[in-house]
Amino acid sequence: xxxxxFQQTFERIRLQVARVVVGQEELVAGVIVAAIAKGHVLIxxxxxxxxxxxxxxxAAASGCAFKRIQFTPDLMPSDITGSSVYSRETxxxxxxxxPIFAQLLLADEINRAPAKTQSALLEAMQxxxxxxxxxSRALPSPFVVLATQNPVESxxxxxxxxxxxxxxLFKLTVSDPPPEVERTIVRHHADGFDxxxxxxxxxxxxxxxxxxxxxxARGVRVDDAIVAYIVExxxxxxxxxxxxxxxxxxxxxxxxxxxxxxxxxxxxEFVTPDxxxxxxxxxxxxxxxLHPDAQLQGTSPDERIDEIVRAVPVPRLAA
Amino acid sequence: MRRSAAGALAVGCxxxxxxxxxxxxxxxxxxxxxxxxxxxxxFPFCSAPHEPLSRRALALCAHAGEIPGCDGFAAAxxxxxxxxxxxxxxxxxxATIGGxxxxxxxxxxxxxxxxxxxxxxxxxxxALRGRRVETKRAPEPRATAVAAxxxxxxxxxxxxxxxxRRAAELAARGENAAAxxxxxxxxxxxxxxxxxxxxxxxxxxxxxxxxxxxxxxxxALRDIVRDVDRVKFGAAPAGAGILEAAGRRAFAIVRGLPxxxxxxxxxxxxxxxxxxxxxxxxxxxxxxxxxxxxLLRREGARVEPLATSLASLPLTGPDAAAPAVIVDVERTPLxxxxxxxVVAWVEAGGRLVLAGDPARWPAAFGASPAAxxxxxxxxxxxxSRGADDGDDDGDSEASTPxxxxxxxxxxxxxxxxxxxxxxxxxxxxxxxxxxxAGGLVRGAGRGYVFGVATDELLTNxxxxxxxxxxxxxxxxxxxxxxxxxxxxxxxxxxxxxTPLAAMLRAGLGPGLLHAFVACVVLFLAAGVRLARPKPAPxxxxxxxxxxxxxxxxxxxxxxxxxHALAAYAQFAxxxxxxxxxxxxxxxxxxxxxxxxxxxxxxxxxQRVWARAVEARGGGPPQGDELAVLAELRAMVSAVMAKxx
Numbered sequence: 021x022x023x024x025x026f027q028q029t030f031e032r033i034r035l036q037v038a039r040v041v042v043g044q045e046e047l048v049a050g051v052i053v054a055a056i057a058k059g060h061v062l063i064x065x066x067x068x069x070x071x072x073x074x075x076x077x078x079a080a081a082s083g084c085a086f087k088r089i090q091f092t093p094d095l096m097p098s099d100i101t102g103s104s105v106y107s108r109e110t111x112x113x114x115x116x117x118x119p120i121f122a123q124l125l126l127a128d129e130i131n132r133a134p135a136k137t138q139s140a141l142l143e144a145m146q147x148x149x150x151x152x153x154x155x156s157r158a159l160p161s162p163f164v165v166l167a168t169q170n171p172v173e174s175x176x177x178x179x180x181x182x183x184x185x186x187x188x189l190f191k192l193t194v195s196d197p198p199p200e201v202e203r204t205i206v207r208h209h210a211d212g213f214d215x216x217x218x219x220x221x222x223x224x225x226x227x228x229x230x231x232x233x234x235x236x237a238r239g240v241r242v243d244d245a246i247v248a249y250i251v252e253x254x255x256x257x258x259x260x261x262x263x264x265x266x267x268x269x270x271x272x273x274x275x276x277x278x279x280x281x282x283x284x285x286x287x288x289e290f291v292t293p294d295x296x297x298x299x300x301x302x303x304x305x306x307x308x309x310l311h312p313d314a315q316l317q318g319t320s321p322d323e324r325i326d327e328i329v330r331a332v333p334v335p336r337l338a339a
Numbered sequence: 340m341r342r343s344a345a346g347a348l349a350v351g352c353x354x355x356x357x358x359x360x361x362x363x364x365x366x367x368x369x370x371x372x373x374x375x376x377x378x379x380x381x382f383p384f385c386s387a388p389h390e391p392l393s394r395r396a397l398a399l400c401a402h403a404g405e406i407p408g409c410d411g412f413a414a415a416x417x418x419x420x421x422x423x424x425x426x427x428x429x430x431x432x433x434a435t436i437g438g439x440x441x442x443x444x445x446x447x448x449x450x451x452x453x454x455x456x457x458x459x460x461x462x463x464x465x466a467l468r469g470r471r472v473e474t475k476r477a478p479e480p481r482a483t484a485v486a487a488x489x490x491x492x493x494x495x496x497x498x499x500x501x502x503x504r505r506a507a508e509l510a511a512r513g514e515n516a517a518a519x520x521x522x523x524x525x526x527x528x529x530x531x532x533x534x535x536x537x538x539x540x541x542x543x544x545x546x547x548x549x550x551x552x553x554x555x556x557x558x559a560l561r562d563i564v565r566d567v568d569r570v571k572f573g574a575a576p577a578g579a580g581i582l583e584a585a586g587r588r589a590f591a592i593v594r595g596l597p598x599x600x601x602x603x604x605x606x607x608x609x610x611x612x613x614x615x616x617x618x619x620x621x622x623x624x625x626x627x628x629x630x631x632x633x634l635l636r637r638e639g640a641r642v643e644p645l646a647t648s649l650a651s652l653p654l655t656g657p658d659a660a661a662p663a664v665i666v667d668v669e670r671t672p673l674x675x676x677x678x679x680x681v682v683a684w685v686e687a688g689g690r691l692v693l694a695g696d697p698a699r700w701p702a703a704f705g706a707s708p709a710a711x712x713x714x715x716x717x718x719x720x721x722x723s724r725g726a727d728d729g730d731d732d733g734d735s736e737a738s739t740p741x742x743x744x745x746x747x748x749x750x751x752x753x754x755x756x757x758x759x760x761x762x763x764x765x766x767x768x769x770x771x772x773x774x775x776a777g778g779l780v781r782g783a784g785r786g787y788v789f790g791v792a793t794d795e796l797l798t799n800x801x802x803x804x805x806x807x808x809x810x811x812x813x814x815x816x817x818x819x820x821x822x823x824x825x826x827x828x829x830x831x832x833x834x835x836x837t838p839l840a841a842m843l844r845a846g847l848g849p850g851l852l853h854a855f856v857a858c859v860v861l862f863l864a865a866g867v868r869l870a871r872p873k874p875a876p877x878x879x880x881x882x883x884x885x886x887x888x889x890x891x892x893x894x895x896x897x898x899x900x901x902h903a904l905a906a907y908a909q910f911a912x913x914x915x916x917x918x919x920x921x922x923x924x925x926x927x928x929x930x931x932x933x934x935x936x937x938x939x940x941x942x943x944x945q946r947v948w949a950r951a952v953e954a955r956g957g958g959p960p961q962g963d964e965l966a967v968l969a970e971l972r973a974m975v976s977a978v979m980a981k982x983x
Contacts, residue, residue, distance in 0.1 A: 290569070333540035
């Protein structure tokens, strides 16, 4: 795959998803970038803002197998991974695959399941495989987890542990649409749009082509100055007095991967600071833990990250 | 006044107090002087007069055909006469439409002016606001500065021309990549200076392109950024072609505005030059007084422009050396204040030559125009006033004036005559048909006014007409001076007393009104909001402080002093052990650490700490909990203060 074809395919996918998802351009682009960067996305937003629709539209546009798991407090790990079931006819245990064996998995309201169930996703998200009864089984490729959580409700929820949060490439926040966008959404529904029927969407690509795009994005050149810029951004989260726990080197890698995809989507074979900067907040906001004092003062992670970005000079001439 | 009456008065009394006549002014050679002057100097009112002709110049058109070689003036007169006839007069509904269009045109002009003002003000306000926001959001200086990945802002701190020069040097040395980046730096610097973008170390090149408000420079900047990024981050070779294109774009950005300004200036200069052709040149107005000044000079008189406004002429009394002031009210209209001061100046001893419509003269002189249709006038030159020659105080005895034997005759385009309310006059000219006087001298206080009912004999066209120069010289012999100061057109207006009056007089009144209205609107829109008192910002961590207060009150109500001491001891234990872990020499002894860091005796710290630990163990209340709590708090606070 060359740069032009990558750019065209990326744009095709984006346009297909945008046909049914109105006014969530950042969310749509973030989800596509994450899918190509082999990452997973945690989407936080109030109910009814189109989070599930984005996942289903992306599945339809990319031709990937889609599964959805509604996380509940009584959900068991085996409900996700699958389990071995005794067959009376054969007298043997047969593995029945769980819903995790999909290319695009929507983990809806992931923070409603207890930690044990949440951790069932850890191995899958990191190694793209699940181990049941001592047998490791590879997940289909591509494998993308889109997890959603509601930031408002706290009763009966289990906050995701830092280790699992770190597995997510991005944390994307979905806010209420502006009035004109909301009017457009309502107008679509008045004109007969059915969000449960996405048959109008045609696959703009295929899992195989997405794999090619992943391979192409990995080959995008990253200059040493860009690497230094990324590392500096992430390192500053560890030195910031308002941040108790900074981002790990995995965040630097995530930022690099995301920037590579952004550069490829722009039709370039190299990364520039312009590809890095827009991704910083999405990559870091769920990886930093604010100091309690900063929380008491009402500081948000995004504000601290914005300050950090402003404090780090972009690579420029040394002449 | 008829000639009989005027003559009686002239002979009887008036001339007795009139000024000394000039012996130097010689009407006989006046015509030759005018011809020499027009031949030797440039007086283009005849060949190329300023067009369109003024109303006064049009009134002199009767002379155009009589002056040799005055075809330009004649042609201009022909055009001037045709123009009003060719202009269609609007009437009825067309006049209404014309009025509406006039209002619309004025509205469009004001809208354009407003748009221009906004185009200037909005970027300035945005830049100021942006700078203020940026200052507000600027990160605090960090104690532990982390080395920047690359040297960031050296190019952006330099002058763009210097950067271009350095880029050219680098390009000449073959360091194309560095040169390329310097071209970008120069472009950014130039755009920043223009206010098209704002430089900041954290901004990317793409952000500069997107933020560039100079729509003309933005494509060129985008191309430079694309090339720079490709070379710097994409490891592409910086070829000569890329470098040349980037250099060309950078030069266009850096010098684009100056070049545009230069072109605009040239265009304006060209426009000004074109306008200069139409602008007034000395001597191009047929109604001007340049030829009169030259004629009087050639007659031996001293002629100069009036050095001050007529409203500020010094009231110094009669002075034989002071020049007579020539005021042509057709070109130097007198406002009320100036007219009043001129009267006072004359009454104090000044000598004034007033020419033009007598209705425009200061009313205190009591002059009024008289009806006459004669165009041919006779002027008598004054040779000597008699025994009181040279006496200028106006109190001399009467004597008989001596006139030149030969009378001079002049042809005027329009007949004019004047009468004075008071009878003290000497007549200088009469028209040949009606015997009305056109030039009269009268005393006013200690001074004199020499009134001439028309300024025709003073104008370029009037003097150039053959025969009129001699009459003009004969006329000026009545001025009684060989020194003249000619008032400029602006001298009839009193200087403004206040800056506001000056602006109003300059026609800036509507502008001032609009500015005032704009200020009021701005004040109502933003100023009122800004002027409202703002509530004091709540203290930081107010919720936490309230929480502590509430917990303390709860403990007090439930008499749980022991529990409070236990809780505080738990808190102190955690905090102190954090610090203790960094002090291995203390061996984990909290009391010793507390004594050492808080500066209290060891026994005291041991006692307090033992009591606090006992409270943590849930022992029974002993009544000293609050005192111990206060003592422990003081020690812990001292330790914390030292650490911070």
